[in-house]
Amino acid sequence: MTQMPIESIRAVRAHLAEVVERADRDDMPTVITRRGKEVAAVVSIEVLRRYQEWEEREINRIIDERMANRVAGVPIEDVMRETLARGE
Numbered sequence: 001m002t003q004m005p006i007e008s009i010r011a012v013r014a015h016l017a018e019v020v021e022r023a024d025r026d027d028m029p030t031v032i033t034r035r036g037k038e039v040a041a042v043v044s045i046e047v048l049r050r051y052q053e054w055e056e057r058e059i060n061r062i063i064d065e066r067m068a069n070r071v072a073g074v075p076i077e078d079v080m081r082e083t084l085a086r087g088e
Contacts, residue, residue: 006031006038023047059083 005028012019012032019030019042029043062079 002028004029004031004041006033008033009039012042055083058086 005022007019007030009032012030022028023030023042023044027044027047029041029047031038032040032042059079062083066079
């Protein structure tokens with residue numbers, strides 16, 4: 001996998017249009033840091049939509065799995081927590 005560019009907020013401000021163009025054109029996210037800590041990323045809208053679709057499919061899969069194995073009711077909060085943990 002290709003290493004994603006990592007830039008400070010200050011650096012990104014100086015050439016935001018280029019960062020957005022790279023995300024859109026090359027599907028290359030840029031990780032943004034604040035005081036050395038990764039806090040955000042600029043990704044293409046297509047990458048975001050693919051992620052959202054994956055997340056929805058994963059939630060539905062877990063719900064279907066739980067519904068098929070009708071043990072005592074499982075709170076939706078547990079399903080969401082499990083889904084988010086699998087994505088890490």
